[in-house]
Amino acid sequence: MQIAGIDAGANVVALDLVAHEGATLDVAIVVDSPVAGTGLTGSSIRIFAAEGAHVTVRRVQTLDDSWIALDDTGLFLDEGARVNVQHTVLGAGASATGLAGDLLGDTAKVTIDTDYLGAREQMRDFNYELRHRGRKTECEIDANGVLTGTSKKVYRGTIDLVHGCKGAT
Numbered sequence: 001m002q003i004a005g006i007d008a009g010a011n012v013v014a015l016d017l018v019a020h021e022g023a024t025l026d027v028a029i030v031v032d033s034p035v036a037g038t039g040l041t042g043s044s045i046r047i048f049a050a051e052g053a054h055v056t057v058r059r060v061q062t063l064d065d066s067w068i069a070l071d072d073t074g075l076f077l078d079e080g081a082r083v084n085v086q087h088t089v090l091g092a093g094a095s096a097t098g099l100a101g102d103l104l105g106d107t108a109k110v111t112i113d114t115d116y117l118g119a120r121e122q123m124r125d126f127n128y129e130l131r132h133r134g135r136k137t138e139c140e141i142d143a144n145g146v147l148t149g150t151s152k153k154v155y156r157g158t159i160d161l162v163h164g165c166k167g168a169t
Helices: none
Strands: 002-005 009-019 024-032 041-048 054-061 067-077 082-088 093-101 109-118 124-131 139-148 150-161
Touching: 009 024, 009 054, 024 041, 024 067, 041 082, 054 067, 067 082, 067 109, 082 093, 093 109, 093 139, 109 124, 109 150, 124 139, 139 150
Parallel strands: 002 024, 009 041, 024 054, 041 067, 054 082, 067 093, 082 109, 093 124, 109 139, 124 150
Antiparallel strands: none
């Protein structure tokens, strides 16, 4: 899927990804500004992974500095489900990336990899929140990036171990 920034507009998509029991789903989302302009791009993605499902989402954002980029992702994992999210944030004058997830079923696992580049006066804002509700659930959050010039980054990551999630890591 491609989200193209169109001058002077709000370019937004809402997407529900439903992976049924045992299914495998691989989605790539590219956010770019192929022509000069200014505006806002955004995506709101909800991922529902049923028992034993495997979902991979790769989102790459390469907007130029005149754009604002918003990204919001929600995760719901059933028993034994696996979700991998790869955020690559390379552009936009300001970007905000948020993700919240519920590991509902036993042995569910989430992996989040974030790579970013901030240059000139760009602003990067990341907020991740994962809640372990099932037993023996796992999550891993990795963030790597480079800031140059006067660019700034804010990173918030919260992992909640809810009562009853015995054996969660």
